[in-house]
Amino acid sequence: MQGQPIWLLTITDQAADDQDKQRVLMVGQEHGQERSASLALLELARWLVTPAAAGIRRSQSVGLMPIANPDSWEDLRFNNLNDVNLYADYSLEGEPTQPESQAIAHTLARLQPELFCSLHGTEFGWKYRMGESNGFSWTTSQFDRAHSRLFIEEINRAAETAGFPQDRGEEEAERILPWLPGHVYHSYYSGQRMTSCVHAYHRCHTLANTMEVHHPLSGLIRCIRMLELGMQPWRTEKVAGYPVRTMFQQDETFVAAYGQTAAERRASRVELWTHANQFLVARGVSEPVGLAVTAFSLDPNDFDRWRTMEIDAFLRQYGEEQGIDLTEIRAACQQYDRLQSIRCDQIKPVANPQGAPPIRAATKGLSLRLRLPGQATVQRIWLDGRTIRPSPRDGYESWHTPNNFTMLQFNIPPRAQSDQYQRHLIVAAYEAPRIDRGKLT
Ligand SMILES: [Zn+2]
CATH class of the missing domain: 3.40.630.10 (Zn peptidases)
Structure with a gap:
């Protein structure tokens, strides 16, 4: 002054x-x-x-x-x-x-x-x-x-x-x-x-x-x-850095910044955070039964459509609308009799301070996480209806955390703005060891 x-x-x-x-x-x-x-x-x-x-x-x-x-x-x-x-x-x-x-x-x-x-x-x-x-x-x-x-x-x-x-x-x-x-x-x-x-x-x-x-x-x-x-991996993370990568958690599902470098993760983090008020996550309601099903959407209208649906009806509708074949996943769901419905949650609109226009896809990439109990073994992973392989760029990663969870991360590379990439469906079949409860004597 x-x-x-x-x-x-x-x-x-x-x-x-x-x-x-x-x-x-x-x-x-x-x-x-x-x-x-x-x-x-x-x-x-x-x-x-x-x-x-x-x-x-x-x-x-x-x-x-x-x-x-x-x-x-x-x-x-x-x-x-x-x-x-x-x-x-x-x-x-x-x-x-x-x-x-x-x-x-x-x-x-x-x-x-x-x-x-x-x-x-x-x-x-x-x-x-x-x-x-x-x-x-x-x-x-x-x-x-x-x-x-x-x-x-x-x-x-x-x-x-x-x-x-x-x-x-x-x-x-x-x-x-x-x-x-x-x-x-x-x-x-x-x-x-x-x-x-x-x-x-x-x-x-x-x-x-x-x-x-x-x-x-x-x-x-x-x-x-x-x-x-900032030089070491934070307790829930796989790579070194300050704990800012995860910006939304709903029970066992997380939205996280995408990227292999600090600059990529920063760009993704800020884009996703700015638009966090658009996020919807609908997940299979279940005990840990070995199958996790979660849908992610950037379209707030999906909230009313998805709020509570029977799981098979949800997958049938999702597959038809997105033009993908979910027969295999619907069959997998049949094996898990407690996985009957989905429930949808919305983040509170604290972000987007500038009123930036909504995004129709994550243009800087998107990582979705499923947190599994204990030291789980992954059997099969689907992204948008197809089986995917391990990859930090376009595929999945998994790691065990010191607080005894297994983190599964689906890495979805940057997409052009298009309704086609507004929604994603992640599914994991896994085996989790029984937790030894010890003896209460
Ligand atoms: Zn002061």
């Missing part, structure tokens, strides 16, 4: 392929006097150019905006010169109102990062003892679909292992209550306005974290831990 620049520092290995880099954006000092946040990010910049960070530089592009509120740096002002809380200058529909928050929003829109972090803290004088925390300003409580609690707990532990005590929202539930009536976003000091973290999640399905940093060293340790987590 006073003509001072807001710097964005990007650290990455320029020799490594950008296509396979995840993107991170970390912002400090949206609140003017919270300069310990800036110091933590400057320490991080220094660490990121050391040999210890070579792997992170190769596989991630890390954007740092250490001083987001430069006009208030000297005066130790919480808000900006217009007396606006920059952290909470966001809303579901519109754009932020201030040049500083607009700079953050533009950078978020350009990068569509996998991880966004807003760092807060104290002035350097440390006049009061402040509890440090992670993911703590309740910024994700309403929008929490990205494993954030488990992710945040990893960061808590990293700081505590290094000797820095961390405050936890779960232990302070009474603090949430004053914000409840009418305050749907539960954002810190912000009433009905949204924070930058919620904005990042809402627009791009970004994993977002608000951190309170009292000690810059503690902030550094936590930032490094986050970047390390």
Whole structure:
């Protein structure tokens, strides 16, 4: 506002392929006097150019905006010169109102990062003892679909292992209550306005974290831990990355971003997330009996047509309308007498903030997942009525997760906009070992 620049520092290995880099954006000092946040990010910049960070530089592009509120740096002002809380200058529909928050929003829109972090803290004088925390300003409580609690707990532990005590929202539930009536976003000091973290999640399905940093060293340790987590497969995932790939779950069915590279997954993630309000999933209602049947649609009209149907009638109608032969699958369903009907569910329309026109196909690709119980063995897989083979590009993948599920992923490559690709039918025949219930004696 006073003509001072807001710097964005990007650290990455320029020799490594950008296509396979995840993107991170970390912002400090949206609140003017919270300069310990800036110091933590400057320490991080220094660490990121050391040999210890070579792997992170190769596989991630890390954007740092250490001083987001430069006009208030000297005066130790919480808000900006217009007396606006920059952290909470966001809303579901519109754009932020201030040049500083607009700079953050533009950078978020350009990068569509996998991880966004807003760092807060104290002035350097440390006049009061402040509890440090992670993911703590309740910024994700309403929008929490990205494993954030488990992710945040990893960061808590990293700081505590290094000797820095961390405050936890779960232990302070009474603090949430004053914000409840009418305050749907539960954002810190912000009433009905949204924070930058919620904005990042809402627009791009970004994993977002608000951190309170009292000690810059503690902030550094936590930032490094986050970047390390992005280097390994998350507990439900097969490939390394931040847990942002899955954006819709209905019981055992998931919609996930498609792609073999970070750039492909990012494009698919944002397209699917933006249109998540179109998603319908209709699935066979059953006990785990060895056959899973799920239909996916981008046509909201299918909800009333599919809401509850007898399974054979559904498959007959689906096959006729899509022009595919489902005789084999109908016969398979006969063997599973508990698989009698389908039930349809619709995602709540939280996404599509810009009112983008509906899509008639996933132009960036689509991955659909079935989660099977235990260490299941796949016997046969059908996509749109035909048997498919293992392939990360056009076929299926399966893996076991540490929490004792088997994940089956159907990878459907990018399609042109056409009614032909509006719907997909995934079917899996599998064998799941009986779970040993032990003895209750
Ligand atoms: Zn703050």
